[in-house]
Amino acid sequence: MxxxxxxxxxxxxxxxxxxxxxxxxxxxxxxxxxxxxxxxxxxxxxxxGLLVGVHVSLRGVRIVIADSNFTVLEERVLPLPFDHRADTTLDRVALMIVELTETLGAELDEILGIGISAPAPIDPETGIISLPAVLRGWEDVPIADVLSRRLRVATFVDNDANLGALGEARLGAGRGVRDLLFVGVSYTVGAGIMIDGEIHHGVHGTAGEIGHALVDPLGAVCRCGSRGCLNAVVGVQHLIDSLQVSHGPLSLTELIRLAQEGDPGSGQVVEDAGAAVGIVIANTAATVSPSLVIVGGELAQTGDLLLEPIRTAVARRTVLNAAGPLPIVPSQLAARASVMGALALASDHAVAARGPLSLTSNTGSLQ
Ligand SMILES: [Zn+2]
Structure with a gap:
């Protein structure tokens, strides 16, 4: 009825x-x-059935449950302390997946697959973080295996920027584009490189780790152990620290709001970050030759404040614009970019395992 x-x-x-x-x-x-x-x-x-996407960030976790058409049915965001650990976070994630599935009136066995986005490079061979120093408390943890054993659901893991690229390519600003660069500017900076429709992982999954590109030979030492990494210059914590003297302690949300409202100090650190990120994007683009650059991550919420200096840096490199300007666009999926990519990852594996979903059957096709 x-x-x-x-x-x-x-x-x-x-x-x-x-x-x-x-x-x-x-x-x-x-x-x-x-x-x-x-x-x-x-x-x-x-x-x-259902798909589950999990986006673990340095400061929280986002979980979505979607149908096989990527329509989000349930979503939950949980803040976590900096340096949260794998065991407690994955415990919470497993519980939240069970709760959200129950909320939908569904069963765990209706989940076709779980995709996890992690804020560190993942070795595709082992499923373990390949640069342990960048995510303390997650060393040697087979992230996908932990969840798949606990929930008995096939689970897959990849890096957040890679999944940002996949999410935007399938469902966002990069639909129909086969060669693109997705750059997430948040607590750290990372890039997902899509070449001819496939994510390029590189050896041990460390492709696109542009946050560890050298930008200041005399700069501070980064978590990875190298000096002068992009992350050590433009990571959000660094931007917040540099405003401490004039603005006092700020959260990322406050920094973004102030920048959007035209506060000169906040706007300036965002613009300077854009200029530094822009140089690294220009160098990366000169190497992989994308037809589109998508900028996401929390700091991209400041819009053109961050994007214009990136566009300027890229426009200066003539080789990048030989066949017309290289477009630099904001992420369409915004805070959901990586988690939607995680859904796409889970879906790809489910389709590979079960064959393509089709609305036809032996009993006839639907009218
Ligand atoms: Zn580094």
């Missing part, structure tokens, strides 16, 4: 359509009770 009311179709038509979908294996039906009356609950069939 509810389907008839929502769609405006007659109950008989709804019944016929549901029967066709049931025959094609697209939906399942269950007897239930609604408002004291017997009713039939129509749900998507298990084979068209």
């Amino acid at each position: 509810e389907l008839a009311e929502t769609t405006g179709l007659s109950p008989a038509t709804v019944s016929t359509i549901v029967k066709q979908l049931l025959a094609a294996g697209v939906v399942d039906t269950r007897n239930t009770v609604r408002s004291g009356r017997r009713a039939q609950l129509v749900t998507l069939a298990h084979q068209y």
Whole structure:
């Protein structure tokens, strides 16, 4: 009855359509009770099940549950302390996945796959972080295996910038683009490099680690142990620290708000960050030759304040603009870029394991 009311179709038509979908294996039906009356609950069939995306950042975790068309059904964001540890964070993630699945009235076995985005390079061979110093408390942890053992759901992991590139390429600003660079500017800076439609991981998954590109030979020593990395110059913590003397302690949200409101100090550190990131993007683009650069991460919420200095740095390199200007655009998926990429990662593996989802079956195709 509810389907008839929502769609405006007659109950008989709804019944016929549901029967066709049931025959094609697209939906399942269950007897239930609604408002004291017997009713039939129509749900998507298990084979068209759910996808889970998990984006672990240095300061929190975002979990989404989506259907196989990437429509987000449930989402939760949990702040975490800096230097949170793998064991406690993955415990929380597992519990939240169970809770969100229950909220949807679904079962864990309806999840086709879980994708995890991690704020560090992941060795594709081992699934373990390949630069341990950049994410303390996560050394030697097979992140995907921990969750897949606990929840008995196939789980896959990749770096957050790589998944930002995948998310934007499938569902955001990079749809239809086969060669692109996604740059996340947040607590650290990282790039996802897509070449001919595939994420380029490099040896031990360290491709795109532009946050560890040298920008200041006399600069501070970075977490990775090298001196003068981009992260040590423009990482958000560094920007906040540099405003301490004039603004006192600021959160990232406050810094972004102040910059957006035209506060000169905040605006200046964001612009300077853009100029430094822009030089590294220009160098990276000169090497991999993308047709599009997408800028995401929290600091990209400042819009053109961050993007214009990047555009200026890239425009100065004639080789990058030989066939027309190289577009530098903001992330369309914004805070969801990496988690949507994690969904795409899970979906790709699920499709590879089960074959492509199709709305046709042996009993005939849907009209
Ligand atoms: Zn470094």
